[in-house]
Amino acid sequence: xxxxxxxxxxxxxxxxxxxxxxxxxxxxxxxxxxxxxxxxxxxxxxxxxxxxxxxxxxxxxxxxxxxxxxxxxxxxxxxxxxxxxxxxxxxxxxxxxxxxxxxxxxxxxxxxxxxxxxxxxxxxxxxxxxxxxxxxxxxxxxxxxxxxxxxxxxxxxxxxxxxxxxxxxxxxxxxxxxxxxxxxxxxxxxxxxxxxxxxxxxxxxxxxxxxxxxxxxxxxxxxxxxxxxxxxxxxxxxxxxxxxxxxxxxxx
Amino acid sequence: xxxxxxxxxxxxxxxxxxxxxxxxxxxxxxxxxxxxxxxxxxxxxxxxxxxxxxxxxxxxxxxxxxxxxxxxxxxxxxxxxxxxxxxxxxxxxxxxxxxxxxxxxxxxxxxxxxxxxxxxxxxxxxxxxxxxxxxxxxxxxxxxxxxxxxxxxxxxxxxxxxxxxxxxxxxxxxxxxxxxxxxxxxxxxxxxxxxxxxxxxxxxxxxxxxxxxxxxxxxxxxxxxxxxxxxxxxxxxxx
Ligand SMILES: Nc1ncnc2c1ncn2[C@@H]1O[C@H](COP(=O)(O)OP(=O)(O)OP(=O)(O)O)[C@@H](O)[C@H]1O
Ligand SMILES: [Mg+2]
Numbered sequence: 001x002x003x004x005x006x007x008x009x010x011x012x013x014x015x016x017x018x019x020x021x022x023x024x025x026x027x028x029x030x031x032x033x034x035x036x037x038x039x040x041x042x043x044x045x046x047x048x049x050x051x052x053x054x055x056x057x058x059x060x061x062x063x064x065x066x067x068x069x070x071x072x073x074x075x076x077x078x079x080x081x082x083x084x085x086x087x088x089x090x091x092x093x094x095x096x097x098x099x100x101x102x103x104x105x106x107x108x109x110x111x112x113x114x115x116x117x118x119x120x121x122x123x124x125x126x127x128x129x130x131x132x133x134x135x136x137x138x139x140x141x142x143x144x145x146x147x148x149x150x151x152x153x154x155x156x157x158x159x160x161x162x163x164x165x166x167x168x169x170x171x172x173x174x175x176x177x178x179x180x181x182x183x184x185x186x187x188x189x190x191x192x193x194x195x196x197x198x199x200x201x202x203x204x205x206x207x208x209x210x211x212x213x214x215x216x217x218x219x220x221x222x223x224x225x226x227x228x229x230x231x232x233x234x235x236x237x238x239x240x241x242x243x244x245x246x247x248x249x250x251x252x
Numbered sequence: 253x254x255x256x257x258x259x260x261x262x263x264x265x266x267x268x269x270x271x272x273x274x275x276x277x278x279x280x281x282x283x284x285x286x287x288x289x290x291x292x293x294x295x296x297x298x299x300x301x302x303x304x305x306x307x308x309x310x311x312x313x314x315x316x317x318x319x320x321x322x323x324x325x326x327x328x329x330x331x332x333x334x335x336x337x338x339x340x341x342x343x344x345x346x347x348x349x350x351x352x353x354x355x356x357x358x359x360x361x362x363x364x365x366x367x368x369x370x371x372x373x374x375x376x377x378x379x380x381x382x383x384x385x386x387x388x389x390x391x392x393x394x395x396x397x398x399x400x401x402x403x404x405x406x407x408x409x410x411x412x413x414x415x416x417x418x419x420x421x422x423x424x425x426x427x428x429x430x431x432x433x434x435x436x437x438x439x440x441x442x443x444x445x446x447x448x449x450x451x452x453x454x455x456x457x458x459x460x461x462x463x464x465x466x467x468x469x470x471x472x473x474x475x476x477x478x479x480x481x482x483x484x485x486x487x488x489x490x491x
Contacts, residue, residue, distance in 0.1 A: 006384075129344075130344070131344030131345060131348070131384070134344070151344070152342070154344060156342075158386040159338055159386065162386075202338070202339060205334070205336075205339040206339060206340075206342055208301075208306040208339075209334060209339055209340045209342070210342065210352075211306075211324065211325070211326060212304055212305075212306070212326070212327070212330075212331075212332055213326075213352055213353035213356060213400070213401075213404060214326045214328065214353055214356030214357050214404075215326075215352075215356055216326070216356070220355045220356065222351070222355060222361075
């Protein structure tokens with residue numbers, strides 16, 4: 001198991017080539033605009049927009065849909081609950097269970113909006129190598145502390161996952177199999193404990209390594225971003241969509 | 253020449269392990285390379301951590317270029333290359349990692365770029381510059397760790413087992429690098445031939461005490477002394 005954070009971050013597409021600063025600002029704004037829509041009539045529109053963004057990014061559709069699958073599973077109970085309990089006019093009944101029109105509209109709204117938002121969000125994250133995203137966040141004036149935390153999380157998540165992977169291999173090589181018994185519980189508890197301890201001690205050593213190289217608590221990130229006219233055009237296009245969305249939302 | 257490193261009666265104990273180092277005193281003069289040898293657990297790494305200010309001696313005094321080592325502070329004169337490169341590399345890309353020290357030293361952008369180039373070149377990591385450091389092989393990580401310390405141009409470089417996990421070619425590269433850099437080096441290694449090639453002097457540490465010191469070839473030829481310290485006489489010195 002190797003987690004691949006930047007698996008598709010180096011493809012070639014109009015979204016990939018977009019300056020990450022502009023990308024983050026524009027797409028976050030788009031996500032906000034999506035979350036404000038309240039009309040059913042706008043749903044097809046935001047859905048189509050999110051699909052267009054996805055297609056433009058050339059990310060493998062299957063990969064994105066796989067990630068959405070889990071969220072879909074999570075949403076099923078919510079849809080059922082909403083449409084069978086939320087008042088208003090009864091649309092029809094399944095056996096004895098009433099299905100309410102208002103509940104159904106509400107769930108439809110939530111479902112489509114969530115998927116549209118997530119699709120755009122995934123596109124935003126997956127089309128830039130994560131370390132560029134961090135630098136871009138810094139460049140658009142995200143607080144230093146937050147950027148540092150993200151930065152370290154990014155770097156060390158690999159170390160710990162690798163550590164975990166090695167421990168699991170070591171277990172397997174000595175004939176261990178996961179089961180529901182005391183031995184298994186004890187082993188897994190031990191793994192978690194030693195992972196925590198190791199992380200803690202390693203964190204101390206890393207801290208030393210950074211001090212040795214002059215770190216005093218403030219990250220100095222030098223990123224090289226240069227926007228070109230295409231970046232502005234793309235931003236303008238997204239801004240247009242947002243304006244249309246908000247305008248329709250407010251006027252209806 | 254003046255002493256750049258000077259230890260006087262240094263003792264050290266860990267909280268749960270007393271007397272890891274006992275009464276350690278030695279001086280190193282500028283431009284010399286000194287090998288620190290001894291069995292596993294002798295206290296080599298501990299000694300290095302004291303030298304660069306990560307640990308504080310329980311007693312005694314450590315001076316670098318005539319000044320006391322700043323405990324838990326930034327000692328730009330000393331560069332330490334960790335035994336485990338994963339402890340040392342923390343930036344997303346190799347280039348970022350090499351740049352980290354120079355940026356913190358508040359150098360000009362031009363100077364920073366020049367140092368990064370130089371360090372990447374002499375360590376042979378130029379091709380790796382844009383790679384994420386967590387996807388490198390053990391040997392590559394080691395070379396990047398060396399580059400990231402050399403980029404700060406410290407007067408003293410401490411190598412803790414630099415040849416562990418290196419293949420013959422990379423090992424040779426480290427040897428040439430240590431020989432060509434006119435710095436003061438401290439080198440700990442279990443690779444006796446490597447010590448013999450890179451160091452003029454050696455210090456043998458066993459159970460936290462200095463048991464011998466002197467000219468490398470002379471000390472390392474002494475079979476009884478070496479074996480009593482859990483070491484072997486290198487092949488090239490066997491008669
Ligand atoms: N953080 C620590 N806490 C407690 N004891 C420690 C710690 N680190 C090392 N020791 C102990 O101190 C002694 C010296 O360890 P040190 O790492 O300095 O040895 P070394 O000479 O570098 O060995 P090696 O050749 O295996 O790297 C060992 O007995 C070790 O168990
Ligand atoms: Mg050691």
